[in-house]
Amino acid sequence: xxxxxxxPTPFQESASQEGFxxxxxxxxxxxxxxxxxxxxxxxxxxxxxxxxPGAWLVFDERYASALEGLSPxxxxxxxxxxxxxxxxxxxxxxxxxxxxxxxxxxxxxxPDRPNPIGLHEVRILAIAGTRVQVGNLEALxxxxxxxxxxxxxxxx
Numbered sequence: 001x002x003x004x005x006x007x008p009t010p011f012q013e014s015a016s017q018e019g020f021x022x023x024x025x026x027x028x029x030x031x032x033x034x035x036x037x038x039x040x041x042x043x044x045x046x047x048x049x050x051x052x053p054g055a056w057l058v059f060d061e062r063y064a065s066a067l068e069g070l071s072p073x074x075x076x077x078x079x080x081x082x083x084x085x086x087x088x089x090x091x092x093x094x095x096x097x098x099x100x101x102x103x104x105x106x107x108x109x110x111p112d113r114p115n116p117i118g119l120h121e122v123r124i125l126a127i128a129g130t131r132v133q134v135g136n137l138e139a140l141x142x143x144x145x146x147x148x149x150x151x152x153x154x155x156x
Contacts (some may be wrong), residue, residue: 059130071127075121080118081144081146087111
């Protein structure tokens, strides 16, 4: 599955280039899906440390070799596409609390935003082929996976 954006944006590609070119299309490859008991956004935890369950990351077979070197106990950053988000939302009440003043989505962790990319710090618990079990993931079942990156530490 591919995720495409075809709305032109008027940003310069590089300040050192003569003129500029409209950045009109980006293509992301979905590399897998989340398997989680969480299915309802309204009742899902907002953050991993708020009771999020463990989940499985199920990668497409063609990305099996990209998993080489991952091991249980490793902390990674998981990037997902929050496919049920509202991409037109620009301001929210932080944490959905209407007693708090509205804020721009770029100052919050709201899933509703122009480009709903989820960023999750998770620990790998087990690996079975192209299935990676992680702890405490607040992503909903069937959420598309975009990438996995090692969490950088002073040793890395």
